[in-house]
Structures are given as C-alpha cells and as structure tokens.
Amino acid sequence: MTGEQRQMSDSNRKTRSAEWFGKLGKDGFHHRSWMKNQGLPHHLFDGRPVIGICNTWSELTPCNAHFRAIAERVKRGVYEMGGFPLEFPVMSLGETLMRPSTMMFRNLVSMDVEESIRANPIDGVVLLVGCDKTTPALLMGAASCDLPTIALSGGPMLNGRFRGETIGSGTHVWKFDDMVRTGEMTLQDFMEAESCMSRSAGHCMTMGTASTMANMVEALGIGLPANAAIPAADSRRYALAHMAGRRAVEMVREDLKMSKILTRAAFENAIRVNGAIGGSTNAVIHLLALAGRIGVDLSLQDWDRLGRDVPCLVNLMPSGEYLMEDYYYAGGQPAVIREIGEFLHKDALTVNGETIWDNCKDAPCYNRDVIHALDAPFKPQGGIAVLGGNLVPQGGILKPSAATPELMKHRGRAVVFADIDDYKARIDDPDLDIDETCVMVMKNCGPKGYPGMPEVGNMPLPKKILKKGVRDMVRISDARMSGTAFGTVVLHVAPEAAAGGPLALVEDGDAIELDVEARRLHLDVSDQELAVRRAAWRPSHDTYARGWAQLYTEHVTQADTGCDLDFLVGASGAYVPRESH
Numbered sequence: 001m002t003g004e005q006r007q008m009s010d011s012n013r014k015t016r017s018a019e020w021f022g023k024l025g026k027d028g029f030h031h032r033s034w035m036k037n038q039g040l041p042h043h044l045f046d047g048r049p050v051i052g053i054c055n056t057w058s059e060l061t062p063c064n065a066h067f068r069a070i071a072e073r074v075k076r077g078v079y080e081m082g083g084f085p086l087e088f089p090v091m092s093l094g095e096t097l098m099r100p101s102t103m104m105f106r107n108l109v110s111m112d113v114e115e116s117i118r119a120n121p122i123d124g125v126v127l128l129v130g131c132d133k134t135t136p137a138l139l140m141g142a143a144s145c146d147l148p149t150i151a152l153s154g155g156p157m158l159n160g161r162f163r164g165e166t167i168g169s170g171t172h173v174w175k176f177d178d179m180v181r182t183g184e185m186t187l188q189d190f191m192e193a194e195s196c197m198s199r200s201a202g203h204c205m206t207m208g209t210a211s212t213m214a215n216m217v218e219a220l221g222i223g224l225p226a227n228a229a230i231p232a233a234d235s236r237r238y239a240l241a242h243m244a245g246r247r248a249v250e251m252v253r254e255d256l257k258m259s260k261i262l263t264r265a266a267f268e269n270a271i272r273v274n275g276a277i278g279g280s281t282n283a284v285i286h287l288l289a290l291a292g293r294i295g296v297d298l299s300l301q302d303w304d305r306l307g308r309d310v311p312c313l314v315n316l317m318p319s320g321e322y323l324m325e326d327y328y329y330a331g332g333q334p335a336v337i338r339e340i341g342e343f344l345h346k347d348a349l350t351v352n353g354e355t356i357w358d359n360c361k362d363a364p365c366y367n368r369d370v371i372h373a374l375d376a377p378f379k380p381q382g383g384i385a386v387l388g389g390n391l392v393p394q395g396g397i398l399k400p401s402a403a404t405p406e407l408m409k410h411r412g413r414a415v416v417f418a419d420i421d422d423y424k425a426r427i428d429d430p431d432l433d434i435d436e437t438c439v440m441v442m443k444n445c446g447p448k449g450y451p452g453m454p455e456v457g458n459m460p461l462p463k464k465i466l467k468k469g470v471r472d473m474v475r476i477s478d479a480r481m482s483g484t485a486f487g488t489v490v491l492h493v494a495p496e497a498a499a500g501g502p503l504a505l506v507e508d509g510d511a512i513e514l515d516v517e518a519r520r521l522h523l524d525v526s527d528q529e530l531a532v533r534r535a536a537w538r539p540s541h542d543t544y545a546r547g548w549a550q551l552y553t554e555h556v557t558q559a560d561t562g563c564d565l566d567f568l569v570g571a572s573g574a575y576v577p578r579e580s581h
Helices: 003-008 026-038 067-080 103-119 134-143 171-181 187-197 209-220 235-254 264-277 282-294 300-307 324-330 332-339 356-360 420-426 527-536 547-555
Strands: 050-055 084-089 124-129 149-153 160-162 165-167 385-387 395-398 409-417 439-442 474-477 489-494 511-515 520-523
Touching: 050 067, 050 103, 050 235, 067 084, 067 124, 067 235, 103 134, 103 282, 103 547, 124 134, 124 209, 124 235, 134 149, 134 209, 134 282, 149 209, 149 235, 160 187, 165 187, 171 187, 209 264, 209 282, 209 332, 264 282, 264 300, 264 332, 282 300, 300 385, 300 395, 324 332, 332 356, 409 420, 439 511, 474 511
Parallel strands: 050 084, 050 124, 124 149, 409 439, 439 474, 474 489
Antiparallel strands: 160 165, 385 395, 395 489, 409 511, 511 520
16 A cells, blocks of 8 residues: 555544545545546545635625635635635625525525535534625534634725725714705705725724624634734735634644633633623524533623623724724724733633733723723723513613613603504605604514514604704614614614514503613503503414525514524534535
8 A cells, every 4th residue: 555545544634625536436536536537636536634715706785795715815825734624605695685684594504504515525614704694604504513613804994084084884874874865965966876885805993893793703712813804805804714724724733622612711802802892782582592502601691791890991883983094004903902811711721822812911092092092091881781671571772872872761652663654654754753762663573573583673764853963762673683773772672662562562652661770661551451452462473384584584583692594502513424425
C-alpha cells in the first residue's frame, strides 16, 4: 500500500469528511470523482479538514451582496492552513424586500443550514452572516449540529450623508417619513435621501438588529475580535475573513465545537454587552432561540436580571448620535468589553482559543463621545426591561435607552387597532378619537397572527399628533420593532392576541398603566369583565392549508421562548448519515 493509499484508508480517521472522501471502494470513488469535475486535485482528499463556507449571498439581500468576495478571502485562509474549503448556499433573508416578514423564515433557514451541514462532508463551518435574520438563523442551524464553527459578519455600510447631515439607515427613514407626512420635507427631497443613506455594501450602520447581532456574535465569542464593527467597505473586513478561514481549520484540529463556546457564561456576557451598546430588542428573541438549540437554560427574566444594572455606553442611533463606522474608529466592541469588565465572565472562551477578557483587556478607546466610560455613561439604563402584569402574563419588553423618560410611567386610554391593516386604514383619519395621552394598542401582529411577527410595533403616530410637535406615545403590541427604531414601545407581548392572550381582549377606552421601573403593564379591567370578553372572543388570524406557512403557524412558539419551532428545540448533532448509494 502506497503512502497515498494509507492516507485514503478507512482506519483511524478523525474527520467527518473522511467518511466520504477517505474510502477506497466505490463510495469513495463516487464522492471524489464527481468533486474532481471542478478541477480539484487529488491531494485535497487526503484527510485534511473540510471547511464548509455557508454563504447567504443574494442580490435580493443587499446587505449581503458582497459576500462572494468575502467567501473568497475565507477560502484563502483555509487553504493557507492546509484545509479544504467548500462553499455552499442557503436561503438568504433580506430584511428590505421579503414579505410578510423575514422572521417568518428564520427557522426555515436554520433547518436549511442544519441539514446542509449534516448531510455533507463538512468538518468545520464558517457562517457568512449580515442582514438581520441571517445571523440567528445560521447560528441556530449550526448549533443544532455542534461542529467547530466561526460566524463572520459582513460589516455595516459607511455612514449616510445627506446635505451635510449624518443620516442612519432605518432611523432616518422613520424620521423623514414623519417629516413628509407633516409637510416639513418634500417628497423629492425624501427620494433624494435614498441614495445618500445607502452608499456602500453592508448592513444597517445604526445600532439596528444587524449591527446588534454582529455585536452578539463577538460577545458570545463565536466570532473573532473586531467582528462587529469593521465597515463592509474597509479592507480590514477582508483581512478578518482571511483570518476566520485560517482559524476554522485550527478549530477542527482542536475539536473546538460550538458547545464549548456557547455556554451559559457566554450568553450572560452577551446580554450585558447588549445593554452597554443599547442593542436591539430583537436580540432577545434570537438569543433565547439560540440557547434553546445549544441546550443552555436561558429565560426572558434573565434578560431583565442581567441587563438591568448595565448602563448604555454607546452613543449610536437610534438611541444616540453616531453610527457604526464611528463605533469602529472609537475602538468597537473590544473597548466596550474592557469598560464593562466587572459585569462579565472574564474566563468565557472564544473561537480564537483565548478568553474574552484576554482578547479585550488592553483594548483602547479613541473617542469618548462615541463609547463612554462606565463612570460617565451615555444613558443610565441600557438593558432590556421585561414587563409583567395582567396584560403580559408571559412577558413583554421595552428598550429604556430608546424611550422617552417622561413616558416610562404612564396611564392612558387605549386606542385599539385590530391588526396592521386596521391601523393603516385609520391612523390618519381626522376623526380618530386620540390624543398624545392615549396608549396605542395593536393586535394580531405576533408569530401566529401576522404570521411572522413583523417589525410594526413602533407604530407611527397619527398625523394630527405629529403636527403638535409630539414625537412619542406609549405603544403596545405583540409585534417586533426594527432595531433602528425608537420610542416608548412595549413589544413581544406574550401570549400574543392570535393565541388568545389578554391583548386580544383590550377594547377602546380601557385604561392601561405602564410602570417600567416596577416592571408592570396593567390592563385596568376587572377579571369578571375579562372573562365575559374571553367567552365572546374568536380567533381572527388567517389559517393556512399548506406549505411553510401552515407548518410555521402550527408549531411556532411564543416570543418569551424565542419563536423557534417546537420540534427544533434541542439538537441532533453531526452524526454521519447512511450512504446514498
């Protein structure tokens, strides 16, 4: 037997891919031969680690449209370390185009990722993530397999610039839309601002969901240091991709699996970092779902308990003034982690083999206007407030750093919209009985009710209220809110209206009390009256007779547990399936 044959023998194989490429019989012939039609030389099948590059590139996902170039840089790193890179696509989720909501398809993509990894000769994975739901979807799918894995974000766009003003993606869309509705901005100027806002490759440059989840990747330790903030157009993003490819090969040789990184300590660190950066409320749902896949016991109450005392240090839109490009130049997440070290589990392991504290303990901060010191925070409250009370028996959330302080304790009369269509039809009706002291309530926009829990929770205010100069009111729904949005908005009400939660029973004129400090949201209606309403209540959301929509609505869990499908919670590992021939 030649040396080459010994490398190809069935014995003493340590990699999954050897079960495909390391066999001498017809099965090995079959697998290697067809791969060679791509011009691959024989030595690539000698047992070296196969690194799958999971790519969410799509021209329908503008945030990720530069991922082909990023994938090529990952491949360079893999080859450099003696690995064998193989790129594969999965469904891409573009927040800007997909309907009814990308959230409806997050779990579908996670299934695509999980089954693609398990079914193929892959030993380790680099996940190319960017636009909002691609990050949690790919992490969830990969976690269900638990191979050595690195997540690599695509990076934020360059700062928007419009007539001398810095403008942020999403955040200024809401602002400019209100200005057009009140006559403060012309439609022509509004349309001109489009190109000025999105002027390079990359995802939202505000601290929206995409930027938040890129920060979560780094805080969890599943991405390399500096992953969160390097702009997509910066050459250092490609250098990071190269290094991710190198490190993925080493992780396979070290057997450094996701479960060794995504520990309870890592999730607690991520929750606290989310508070310090003023991160998106969407991170709550995504991290709960990811924890469920990797087997970490994480609850909605953990978000409140762990984040409550963490101040917001990062002055970024929508809570502040600056954007992700500025955040990177100021020091990025390593500077934040160094600042909040006393809150963190410093020994939490990261994908580069070092602890999170070893990675960040000497990180400099170059701009205290962007990243504030712990003893002089940007805002005193940075965490997510988790509310209880008879209107949210399983929880609801609010982002204090994006809310109006004067509205954090408020009692008002409910103005109720049955769903998003009812809201759109009536919100600017001059006869709508509403003033700035009211509480806007929208139903049937949760996981089952929409379906897919869209980002409509930050309901724009009525035109007649905006014309008074009022820019915020208390708003409550079972929907989500874009991470780029702002306001005193209660989100993720659980159970949702479509599942028969108390939100379904709210009527016009009911008194609602919000007390964020006391973590209470109360519907001031007697139990007897609510029982009468419940007896008369009937589900009003659509039912689906086939396809993904039917599967989703029948099996999606509520927001307080992450909106995963009930049969996907847990993991199946990366066992090698039976041969196909």
